[in-house]
Amino acid sequence: MEELSRRLKTVASFVPQGARLLDVGSDHAYLPLYLMAKGQISFAIAGEVVAGPYQSALAHVSSSAFAKSIEVRLADGLSAMTPADEIDTIVIAGMGGRLISRILGNGCAGLEQVQRLILQPNNSEDEVRSWLQQNGYVLIAEAILEESGKFYEILVAEAGQHGLSDKELRFGPFLSQEKSDVFQARWLKEKAKLEQALSQIPDSKIKERQVLEERILAIKEVLDESE
Ligand code: SAM
Numbered sequence: 001m002e003e004l005s006r007r008l009k010t011v012a013s014f015v016p017q018g019a020r021l022l023d024v025g026s027d028h029a030y031l032p033l034y035l036m037a038k039g040q041i042s043f044a045i046a047g048e049v050v051a052g053p054y055q056s057a058l059a060h061v062s063s064s065a066f067a068k069s070i071e072v073r074l075a076d077g078l079s080a081m082t083p084a085d086e087i088d089t090i091v092i093a094g095m096g097g098r099l100i101s102r103i104l105g106n107g108c109a110g111l112e113q114v115q116r117l118i119l120q121p122n123n124s125e126d127e128v129r130s131w132l133q134q135n136g137y138v139l140i141a142e143a144i145l146e147e148s149g150k151f152y153e154i155l156v157a158e159a160g161q162h163g164l165s166d167k168e169l170r171f172g173p174f175l176s177q178e179k180s181d182v183f184q185a186r187w188l189k190e191k192a193k194l195e196q197a198l199s200q201i202p203d204s205k206i207k208e209r210q211v212l213e214e215r216i217l218a219i220k221e222v223l224d225e226s227e
Contacts, residue, residue, distance in 0.1 A: 004034045007120065007152050010143050011093050014118045014156045018042050019089040022081045022114075024103060027053035029060045029072060031091060036066040045087065046072045047080030077103035083110040090117050093154075097124030101131040116140075117157045125153045129169045138162045142174040144182050151186040171222050184223060191219045 004012070008031050015021060019041045023031050026046035035041040046061065048054035051074065058072045073080045081087045087110060092100045100121050117137065121128050132139065138160030144153050153172065164173060175183050198212045219225075 004030055006145060006147050008034070008093065010145055010152075011091055011118055011120050011154055012038075012040070014116070014141065014143075014154065015040060015089055015091070016116065019116075020085065020087050021045070022047060022078070022085070022087045022090045024077055024080065024090065024092040025049070025053075025095055026057050026072075029057035029070060031093070032070045033060060033064055033066060036064075036069060041089075042069070043085075044070045045080050045085060046070055047075050047077070048072070049074070049076045077106055078108035078111060079106075081108065081110055083113065085110070086113065088113065088115045090114055091119075092117075093120035094122060097121035097126075097128045101127050104131060104135070115158060117155075119155045119157070120152060121155070122152070125155065125172065126169045128155055129164060129172070132157045133162065133164055133169070136161065139164075139173060142172045144172075144175050144180060144186065146182050146185065151182065151189075167218065167222065170218065176222050179223075187219050187223055191216055191223075194219070 012031060012035055015035055017040055021032060021035065021041050021044040023044060024047045026032060026048055029046040032041070032044035032046050036044065046057045048057055054072065054074045061067055061070045061072050092103060100119055119128055129139065136159060137157040139155060140158050141156040142153065144151065153175065168176065194212050194216050198209060198216065201209050201212070
């Protein structure tokens with residue numbers, strides 16, 4: 001089996017011992033296979049909506065020792081599971097934040113019995129945090145890492161209520177507290193991009209400049225750079 005990416009290993013580290021897992025968008029079923037090989041999960045559904053990746057997941061699982069404990073299903077989002085599956089943990093990784101929010105929003109029977117959501121949006125993390133907040137979930141952990149020149153955030157949520165500020169929605173309540181080196185590198189890079197964009201906007205376009213200036217200021221504040 002291929003070595004799992006550091007991104008997916010970090011996602012895997014948040015899966016509880018003995019979990020019954022649904023991995024949504026499980027193109028090669030790498031994550032369920034890795035977790036099963038480690039003895040970390042008891043059952044998994046590898047859900048895929050596209051035929052090619054579904055076939056690939058099926059081939060990987062069929063040729064593994066875990067064909068009985070991992071079911072590969074061709075299905076859209078959470079409709080891959082039913083209440084009878086008793087899924088308690090859902091992973092949705094490697095997709096845009098808007099798509100992740102849409103998949104969760106489409107819901108399905110059985111979501112109430114799920115205890116933990118582990119989400120790794122490739123972008124629009126703030127939209128995912130907003131969705132969680134508006135739908136009765138509280139973040140219990142966050143992680144950020146850099147791999148192959150890209151930054152990835154991982155959001156872990158369970159049922160609960162909280163009121164995140166705009167700053168926390170954008171930067172993450174845990175990540176902005178912790179301010180790890182990777183977090184700082186990510187937002188310094190974003191700030192440089194925004195400053196470059198701002199330098200291209202003529203002074204006459206006041207509104208456009210203001211939007212960028214506010215976003216740059218928010219980054220400076222979270223990085224403790226504002227004077
Ligand atoms: N989860 C893996 C990872 O993190 O490496 C695969 C990420 S891959 C970029 C995204 C996968 O999600 C694709 O195989 C795509 O077909 C699948 N996908 C997209 N929308 C989906 C949906 N609504 N339901 C199930 N799978 C979906």
